[in-house]
Amino acid sequence: TQLLEQSPQFLSIQEGENLTVYCNSSSVFSSLQWYRQEPGEGPVLLVTVVTGGEVKKLKRLTFQFGDARKDSSLHITAAQPGDTGLYLCAGEAGNQFYFGTGTSLTVIP
Amino acid sequence: KAGVTQTPRYLIKTRGQQVTLSCSPISGHRSVSWYQQTPGQGLQFLFEYFSETQRNKGNFPGRFSGRQFSNSRSEMNVSTLELGDSALYLCASKQGASTEAFFGQGTRLTVV
Numbered sequence: 476t477q478l479l480e481q482s483p484q485f486l487s488i489q490e491g492e493n494l495t496v497y498c499n500s501s502s503v504f505s506s507l508q509w510y511r512q513e514p515g516e517g518p519v520l521l522v523t524v525v526t527g528g529e530v531k532k533l534k535r536l537t538f539q540f541g542d543a544r545k546d547s548s549l550h551i552t553a554a555q556p557g558d559t560g561l562y563l564c565a566g567e568a569g570n571q572f573y574f575g576t577g578t579s580l581t582v583i584p
Numbered sequence: 585k586a587g588v589t590q591t592p593r594y595l596i597k598t599r600g601q602q603v604t605l606s607c608s609p610i611s612g613h614r615s616v617s618w619y620q621q622t623p624g625q626g627l628q629f630l631f632e633y634f635s636e637t638q639r640n641k642g643n644f645p646g647r648f649s650g651r652q653f654s655n656s657r658s659e660m661n662v663s664t665l666e667l668g669d670s671a672l673y674l675c676a677s678k679q680g681a682s683t684e685a686f687f688g689q690g691t692r693l694t695v696v
Contacts, residue, residue, distance in 0.1 A: 506683040517588070517674050517687035518627075525683065563627065567683055571640045572617070572676075574627035 478502050479566055479575035487581045488554055496549045496562055496578045504566030504573075507540055507547045512561040554582045586611065588677050588688035596694045602663040605691045609656050609677030615639075616658040617685065618650060621672040633658055634680065665695045 479500045488494055498507070506525045510518035522531050524540035524547065531538045535558075537550040547564055559582050564575040589608040597603050609616050617640075618630040629642035633652035652658045656677075662669055672692050676685040 508684065510687075515672075515690075515692065517590075517676075517689045520684055520686060523684050565627075565685075569640070570615075570632065570634075571629060572685060573629070574619075576626050 478573040479564055481562075481564060481575040481578050483578060484576065485579050485581075487583065490555060490582055490584050491553050494551050494554060494580070496551075496580075498547045498549075498564035498566075498575050500545050500566060500573075502566065502568060502573075503544050504568050505544075506567045507544070508565045508567070508572070509538055509547070509549055510563040510565065512563060518561075518563055551580075554580075556582045556584050558582050588675060588686055590673075590675055590688035590691050592691060593689065594692045594694075596696060597665050599665055599667060599695055601665050602661065603665060603693060605660045605662075605673055605675075605693075607658045607660070607675035607677075607688060609658070609675075610686055612679065613677035613686075614656055614680050615678045616652055616656065617676045617678075618658070618660050619674045619676065620644070621674055621690070622670075627674070630660065662693075667695050669693065670695045 482497045509521045512518040522538045527542045527544045529540045535552045539548050562578045565572045591606045615634045617632040620628045632640040636652045647663045650660045672690045674690045676687045678685045
């Protein structure tokens with residue numbers, strides 16, 4: 476059962492553009508993580524959000540947790556080729572992580 | 585601090601064989617979870633071990649099993665391999681109460 480839906484599934488943009496990735500669910504999570512994964516490697520943790528409505532910034536990346544703790548968004552400002560990768564959200568419930576479907580981002584120089 | 589280490593990185597097995605994958609968590613982390621990642625299904629949860637006990641289990645057949653040792657290292661075993669078991673197998677470790685999971689680089693299993 477896929478509890479977390481990410482959109483869009485694929486995104487190809489030019490360097491310097493802005494983008495937003497969405498992670499939606501009908502379930503409530505105690506926390507939500509965002510990961511970036513490169514081909515053949517494991518996901519690398521970017522951020523954890525815990526409180527409903529929480530906003531965290533990591534350089535050009537802004538993460539927001541929905542007020543009801545059911546959804547989250549990732550906004551990237553002025554995307555760079557180094558941002559290319561698979562972005563995964565993961566919600567924690569009952570000591571288990573439920574991963575989103577993933578958003579494959581390609582930033583073209 | 586060393587990260588999560590998975591061995592081997594790559595593995596090729598024949599249908600019907602069995603395979604054992606290993607995961608060494610970050611020092612001090614007592615929880616180890618295993619995931620299967622395929623292009624079609626994404627990341628699917630297999631099971632989680634905490635202090636040598638299986639705490640959670642995903643929806644996979646009994647051919648998939650695991651265990652955790654007293655030093656928190658974990659192994660995952662797949663018996664009677666099928667072509668569909670070809671995937672990237674990832675393990676993640678976390679401290680007991682921590683909300684953050686850290687992943688290893690994965691083991692790429694190819695079943696031929």
